[in-house]
Amino acid sequence: MSALLRIARLRKAHGTRVLFELDDVVLDAARAYVLTGINGAGKSSLLRVLAGLEPGEASGVTWQGQPLALSPYPPLLREAIVYVHQHPVMFSTSVAANIGYGLRARGVGKVQAAQAVAQAMAWAGVEHLQGSDPARLSGGEVQRVALARAWVLRPALLLLDEPTANLDGAAREQVIALIPALVSLGATVVMACHDRDLIGMPGVQRLKLRDGKLEYK
Numbered sequence: 001m002s003a004l005l006r007i008a009r010l011r012k013a014h015g016t017r018v019l020f021e022l023d024d025v026v027l028d029a030a031r032a033y034v035l036t037g038i039n040g041a042g043k044s045s046l047l048r049v050l051a052g053l054e055p056g057e058a059s060g061v062t063w064q065g066q067p068l069a070l071s072p073y074p075p076l077l078r079e080a081i082v083y084v085h086q087h088p089v090m091f092s093t094s095v096a097a098n099i100g101y102g103l104r105a106r107g108v109g110k111v112q113a114a115q116a117v118a119q120a121m122a123w124a125g126v127e128h129l130q131g132s133d134p135a136r137l138s139g140g141e142v143q144r145v146a147l148a149r150a151w152v153l154r155p156a157l158l159l160l161d162e163p164t165a166n167l168d169g170a171a172r173e174q175v176i177a178l179i180p181a182l183v184s185l186g187a188t189v190v191m192a193c194h195d196r197d198l199i200g201m202p203g204v205q206r207l208k209l210r211d212g213k214l215e216y217k
């Protein structure tokens with residue numbers, strides 16, 4: 001398998017408190033990872049550093065074999081890496097406008113964006129919500145819309161922060177079913193989670209943050 005992202009050393013501190021100091025972080029292309037660790041271990045912080053949403057100190061970074069720096073965060077990674085928050089924020093427009101927002105921001109034309117949004121909604125099973133008020137969606141619907149909003153941008157790396165937290169029953173299963181679909185389309189997916197079904201999913205590489213180190217299990 002070829003490495004999508006490799007970081008020889010990645011350190012994150014809040015003030016004088018070192019949260020993690022990781023050696024040789026390697027994420028392969030088209031692979032699913034679950035990132036576990038106790039509350040406060042630094043899972044969200046790690047995802048947010050990788051997404052360029054928080055600063056971290058990194059050295060020896062390569063993306064698809066090409067050396068680069070994480071600071072300032074490169075536009076190449078800004079396009080290729082998408083972070084999905086545990087409680088995704090929806091603009092109070094429509095579901096379709098939320099899913100198309102990133103495309104429009106990247107300069108994709110109206111017609112092309114509308115086609116991509118329609119495909120994304122079909123993929124995530126949320127076509128029926130097209131004109132819905134985002135403020136009225138259920139937790140499971142919000143997660144699926146957020147995944148559609150990420151999927152439509154065709155990221156090479158998707159960072160999902162507790163994608164099934166607060167979901168149960170069918171809503172949780174619908175979200176879980178979307179994960180292998182992302183990987184089969186060529187994306188690498190890293191999910192910070194405590195969900196046993198995600199952790200036990202076939203073919204998923206398990207990573208654990210413990211005492212500031214990353215264990216490959």
Ligand SMILES: Nc1ncnc2c1ncn2[C@@H]1O[C@H](COP(=O)(O)OP(=O)(O)OP(=O)(O)O)[C@@H](O)[C@H]1O
Binds near residue numbers: 040041042
């Ligand atoms: N901006 C910040 N300033 C100081 N400390 C912070 C900041 N952000 C996070 N922390 C601390 O860093 C630690 C790791 O937080 P983080 O949210 O990354 O953990 P987590 O493993 O995702 O936890 P959980 O499973 O509870 O979501 C926590 O102790 C948190 O309080």
